[in-house]
Amino acid sequence: MLFKNGYFFQAGIGILANAFLLIFHIFTIHQVHRPRPIDIVTCHLASVHIVMLLTALLILSEDMFKLLNFPNELICKLLFYVNRVTRNLSISNTCLLSITQVITISPRSFCLSRFKQKLTHYIAIAFFCFWSLNLSSNSHMIIYTVAHPNRTNLLNVIKYCSLSTMNSIIMALFLSLSLFQNIFFVGIMLLSSMYMVIFLCSHHKKSEYLHSMRISPRISPAQRATCTVLVLVSFFVIMYCVDLIISSFSAVLQKYDPIVLDIQRLMGNIYAVVSPLVLISSDKRIIGILQKLMEMIIVLSS
Known part of the structure; x- marks a missing residue:
C-alpha cells in the first residue's frame, strides 16, 4: 500500500507537470511563426509521458476492473501495449x-x-519512424498479455x-531486439552528450578569456538549453541502466x-516525472510567466 500510494503521488505530479509543459509549448508553437525544433520535440515528449503515466495509473487501478465485474482481456492488452510503446517512445524522443x-548548436x-x-521536416519524419518502429516492435504485448489470473502458467503482473x-x-x-534498439x-x-560537453567546455574557455579582458560574459540561450538537455x-x-538491471533480473528468473x-x-x-520539472525550471519564458502569476496572486490576496 505504501508503494502504491507513492506511485500514485509520483504519477500525479508527473501528469500535472507534463500537462503544463505541453500546454505552454502548444501555445508557443501556435503563436510563433517558426517554432524552435526543440520546442516541437519537447511538446511530443511531454505528450508521450502523459499517456505513459496515465496508462500506468490505469493498470494499477483495480477499481476499474471491479466496475466491469470481470477481467477484461481487451483492456489489459490495450493498457500494457500502449504503456510499453510510450516507454520506448520516451527513449527515442529523448535521443x-x-x-x-547538437544540430542547433553545431557550427x-x-x-x-x-x-x-x-530540421523541422526531419523531426516530423523521425516521429513517424519512431511510432512505426515502436508500434511494430511491441506488438507481442498484444499476444502475450492475458486476463486469466487463475491459470498457473502465467507471470502475474497485477x-x-x-x-x-x-x-x-x-x-x-x-x-x-528490444535491447539492441535501446x-x-x-x-x-x-555520443551527442560528448559533443555537448565539448561545446560547453569551449564556451567556458571563451568566457574565461572575456573575463580576463574585463568583459562580463553572459550565458547564452544555446548554452542554457544545452546544459538542460545534457542533464536530461x-x-x-x-x-x-537501473531499470534494465531490474527488468533483466525478473525476465531471467x-x-x-x-x-x-x-x-x-x-x-x-x-524520468517522466523529473524531465518536465527540469525543462520548466530551466526555461526563462516559463519562469517569467510563473513569476507574473505569483505577483497577480499576491496582489489579489492582499
Missing part, C-alpha cells in the same frame, strides 16, 4: 532531443549542420492482468516479485 540540440563546419534549414510465459527462443529474440538510442545519446540525457541514462515490481514501477517513471 531525438539530444540530436536536435557550419560540422557535418550535421546541413540539417539545420529543414491482480487482473498477466503475461503468458513465452518460449525461451521467442523470449530471447524479443529481449535481444542500446542504439542510448549510444547516440552518449545523463539522468535518463542512469535511470535506464521468469518471476515477478511484488516488491521488485513495485520498485521497478517507481524507478521506471522517475
